[in-house]
Amino acid sequence: MDLRGASAEALAAVTDELDSHVGSGDQAARLADDLFSLATTLRSEGALRRFATDGSIPAEAKQGLVTEVFGGKVADGALAVLTTAVGHRWTATRDLADTLEHLSVVTLVKAAGHDSGRLADELFTWAQAVKNNPELRDALSDPARSVQDKAALIDGLLTGKTLPSTRTLATQALAGSYRTVSSALASYQKTVAEVHGEGVATVRVARELTEAETSRLAEALTTQYGRPVHLNTVVDPTVLGGLRVEIGNDVIDGTVLSRLDDARRRLAG
Missing domain, CATH: 1.10.520 (Peroxidase; domain 1)
Known part of the structure; x- marks a missing residue:
């Protein structure tokens, strides 16, 4: 904070x-x-x-x-x-x-x-669902719908599928103390990481990483930044290959598209 x-x-x-x-x-x-x-x-x-x-x-x-x-x-x-x-x-x-x-x-x-890692993952997954589903995003931001109605919608979607803490925070994000539900969820994710002294990295890849690949990437980022790093992985069809890592204000772009762009700039120069 x-x-x-x-x-x-x-x-x-x-x-x-x-x-x-x-x-x-x-x-x-x-x-x-x-x-x-x-x-x-x-x-x-x-x-x-x-x-x-x-x-x-x-x-x-x-x-x-x-x-x-x-x-x-x-x-x-x-x-x-x-x-x-x-x-x-x-x-x-x-x-x-x-x-x-x-x-x-x-x-x-x-x-x-010990479930705090799961809490972080579930908050990220819920934030992605809100971001990528226009109907859900509109339903949660509709001023004509009561907070109780929106909370009931969240309960219906998350009960039995997430930790109770995840549902609680998803509901708290409706309160309007942040500009949007998405910004509230982003702040909550940051707090989860801060409590455990972690950084948060968003990793965009063309396909799901294997457990071994995820472990190696987490270890590399932990070494580079000097503290544990929690990975939020997004499968993005626009990534042709490789990966793009966003951590704080830093961007590590190792995608094929990025390398092609670099090559074009060098040829043009």
Whole structure:
């Protein structure tokens, strides 16, 4: 999550607080839901949000108010994270709600444990499905359809096929805190990687890579970038051969088409 100044310091503090409350199973799911609910409430209640982030108000007063408003309505862990959050200064008022949503995702990732790699893959697959299916994309972005209706559509498509955490995040992406559902899913995928100190590479190939090829590529990128790299593979018919790797702002283009273009430029020069 890209925050600066006081908000970056506050994020570090509330992340430490979260670590002492993340559990597993239903407990983690409740904590994640409550953190997301708090984020949604703060976005919709401008007066409360401004009070909670006002640096001129004593921390004790802000903590007392949020305890009064949310005590008994959210899990103790979520309330502890919120009271820690409002005790810190924030660079921008929106940063508090954005941080709580981010921590909701972090909670689900940490609770996934050994399944976190599967969570990353399922989020990517769902994001690709939304991107490549105009009817699905339109249904999820249609302002005339209620969030409940869209959530029911997601449940129907993903229940029994994905982790519960994947369905939760697919539904959270509908909230409108990001410009589009696709941008929300991209942010969630980035968070999954960050929690585990990984980079994310999108690999475009003409055919599915074998397990051995995937392993060799991951090892090569890990060596090059100095940290583990999670691969998201896209089979792209426009790739004539070879592969194209996008990681952060870097592009490694080893496709046949790219090599042909290079050859043409050298001949023209």
